Amino acid sequence: MDGRRRAATPLPNLVAAVDASTPGPGSIAATVPAWAVIFAWGAGGSGRDAVSSGGGGGGGAGFKRVRVDVGxxxxxxxxxGGADPSPNGTNGGDTTVTLPDGKIMVAGGGRTTSTSSGGAGGTCAGPWDIGRDGGAGGNGSTGTAGASTPNGGVGGAGAASAGGGGAAAGFADVLYGPVGGNGAAAKNTVDTSTAPGGGGGAGDSSTNVHSGRNGRVLVYLVQIL
Known part of the structure; x- marks a missing residue:
């Protein structure tokens, strides 16, 4: 299993679709001339495990449409996703996409934090058509929620002395692009974030959910007739 699954979409002339969320590499080759419609998300950063801990930032997200020829x-x-902290967390990993001409696009992972301030959301780099930032994690001192993102995920709720995880960016307004992952809620033993898609982990001083969610790559190949 490589984390790939067929992605459902009403796009016409669809010849292939891949939805990858397991960390690590993957690829798809064109068997006919096609437009590649690409969405990608960086992973979420983990929250801090201490009193008055900030939440992790959500992953950035990129969109690209590019022509690909046979072969x-x-x-x-x-x-x-950022690993469970002890007490400080880790940043979410960047998700990268390499085009046929060798150009590399980056959907940045959300940042962790070593203080009560929430981690920053991930940012994008490279020749995306659209690149959007992930939401910042919530502040642990004030117990604020993680930031939600327009057309993306919902930030995790904050609680006393714990910030919620930031949401990943998304593309609900672009073609059939999905929203990003939600951030994790603070002081919750059940993971309220949505995976995959780069939601940030919550800050907390307990054994509750802190880790960030994995990134994601979604590719549609639409035949050019």
């Missing part, structure tokens, strides 16, 4: 390959590497 040309798109490749990618999905970023891993």
């Amino acid at each position: 040309q390959t798109l490749s990618w590497s999905v970023g891993a």
Whole structure:
């Protein structure tokens, strides 16, 4: 299993679709001339495990449409979610997509934090058509929620002395682009974030959910007739 699954969409003339969320590399080759419609998310950063801890930031997200000819390959590497902290967390991994001409696009992972301030959301780099920032994690001192993102996920709720995880960016307004992952809620033993898609982990001083969610790559190949 490589984390790939068929992606449902009403796009006409669809010849292939891949939805990858397991950290690590993958690729798809064109068997006919096609438009590649690409969405990618960086992974979420983990929250801090201490009193008055900030939440992790959500992953950035990128969108690209590019022509691919027979035999040309798109490749990618999905970023891993920030690991459970002890007490400080880790940043979410960047998700990268390499185009047939060798250009690399980056959907940045959300940042962790070593203080009560929430981690920053991930940012994008490279020749995306659209690049959007992830939401910042919530502040642990004030117990604020993680930031939600327009057309993306919902920030996790904050609680006393714990910030919620930031939401990943998304593309509910672009073609059939999905929203990003939600951030994790603070002081919750059940993971309220949505995976995959780069939601940030909550800050907390307990054994509750702190880790960030994995990134994601979604590719549609639409035949050019």
